[in-house]
Amino acid sequence: MRIYNFLSKKVGELTIKYSNLPESYIKRSYEQVYWKNPKGYPQYPAAQIARKNYRFTTNRPWTMQFGRQNERTTQRKKVFLEPIGEWMYFKGDRVEILVGRDKGKQGIVSQVIQERNWVIVEGLNTHLRVVGKDKSFPGITVQSEAPLLVTTGVKLVDPETLKATDVEWRYTEEGEKVRVSTNSGRIIPIPKAAQETVDYKSRELYMENPDKDTTAAVANKITFAPKLQTFEMDIMESMGIKEDRTPATTYWY
Amino acid sequence: MSKISSLINFIAKRNISLTTPCEGKRNFRKFVLANKRGSRIHKQQQMSPNRELEVDKRGVRDVGYYLNGRFVQVPEMIPELIVPDLKDCDLNPYVSYKAEDVIQSEFTAQQLFDAVYSKKIVTDFKQGKLDAEGLPLEPSDEEKLQPDEAIKRAKRTGSDIF
Known part of the structure; x- marks a missing residue:
């Protein structure tokens, strides 16, 4: 069952973390369910018929662009992915490119797309793209980065030797999980940029909205006081509701 | 649509019936025949005193009971929503990301x-x-x-x- 859960999970963990959306919402937003058995009737199993294969691209699964690329009528060829044990690459990592025009160059990871084992490296592995071309306007040429496979396309850079290296997950003596370069044995720390989500750069830098957000100080305050009462009794007491009728005793046979 | 309905038959359902045959009615129990659905004869039978299926109340609770054919309303059965006064409440709809994650054990x-x-x-x-x-x-x-x-x-x- 665990293996099945792992394999059936389509959207990557880092993608969910970056979006700051509930996992169930993301699933609901990209799924195409054609038929669902009615709920609450014992004769129906909880079965559903839905589209099975989606093409994940650089468009995030909860966006409209993703929906347009996966129209109900279109079926695209299956993309085979190499299974990856533990993910190594995070936003803000320095990596060396192993393939293509920019082979041997180093850059910073600007985006991670786990669904396709992709990373996008800032300003490298680019092509030119003409935007806004019209009959009367020749368009603007922009540089756009192509994604790179983490299995063959990139390698992390050792912070000591500044050369590409293989990396392992290991534990420190304090029990902390760290990435270690196999060449020099140095720890490669996970960059601060990896904490970034659509809502903030890092948790400490988040700007609280006084109208909508419960501030951290209020949220962390403990207001629970143990009492010899049930929840309902506590509510009745605080709302000043008095009731002295007791229901008749009931028996189970 | 025909393709979809044939697909649903692939979901494995295995039943053994230990009772007597259901006079050929067995398959028709599968469908949800809520109040307005069904043929004219079925609905006439539903209106008669010996109705075949229960009234589908769509999850709504009764606010009383029937006594000698008349409905008796019970005030205690009518749900009452008590909304607290949130005038001086510090809590807002969302929680700031600055707040630390609280992992709490069960209160024993x-x-x-x-x-x-x-x-x-x-x-x-x-x-x-x-x-x-x-x-x-x-x-x-x-x-x-x-x-x-x-x-x-x-x-x-x-x-x-x-």
């Missing part, structure tokens, strides 16, 4: 006992207010409380989960 019966009784027991012990069996000579309200009285108090809320 022993912790409740410690919070309610333990302090009194310790002071009683030091002042020698416990008898030979360890019971308090001057019991507090919580210590006087007996199990049957506690259950009665919980049931007085009208909640049916106890």
Whole structure:
């Protein structure tokens, strides 16, 4: 069952973390369910018929662009992915490119797309793209980065030797999980940029909205006081509701 | 659509019937025949006193009961929503990302006992207010409380989960 859960999970963990959306919402937003058995009737199993294969691209699964690329009528060829044990690459990592025009160059990871084992490296592995071309306007040429496979396309850079290296997950003596370069044995720390989500750069830098957000100080305050009462009794007491009728005793046979 | 309906048959369902055959009605139990669905004959039968299926109330609870063909409304059965006054409430719809993640263990019966009784027991012990069996000579309200009285108090809320 665990293996099945792992394999059936389509959207990557880092993608969910970056979006700051509930996992169930993301699933609901990209799924195409054609038929669902009615709920609450014992004769129906909880079965559903839905589209099975989606093409994940650089468009995030909860966006409209993703929906347009996966129209109900279109079926695209299956993309085979190499299974990856533990993910190594995070936003803000320095990596060396192993393939293509920019082979041997180093850059910073600007985006991670786990669904396709992709990373996008800032300003490298680019092509030119003409935007806004019209009959009367020749368009603007922009540089756009192509994604790179983490299995063959990139390698992390050792912070000591500044050369590409293989990396392992290991534990420190304090029990902390760290990435270690196999060449020099140095720890490669996970960059601060990896904490970034659509809502903030890092948790400490988040700007609280006084109208909508419960501030951290209020949220962390403990207001629970143990009492010899049930929840309902506590509510009745605080709302000043008095009731002295007791229901008749009931028996189970 | 034909393709979809044939797909649903692939979902494995295995049944063994140990009762007598259901006079050929077996398959038709599968469909949800809520109040307005079905043929004219079926609906006429549903309107007669010996109806075949229960009334589908769509999850809505009754606010009374039928007595000799007449509906008797019970005020206690009408749900009442009590909304607290949120004038001076500090809480807002969302929680700031700055707030730390709180991972809390379950509040156990022993912790409740410690919070309610333990302090009194310790002071009683030091002042020698416990008898030979360890019971308090001057019991507090919580210590006087007996199990049957506690259950009665919980049931007085009208909640049916106890």
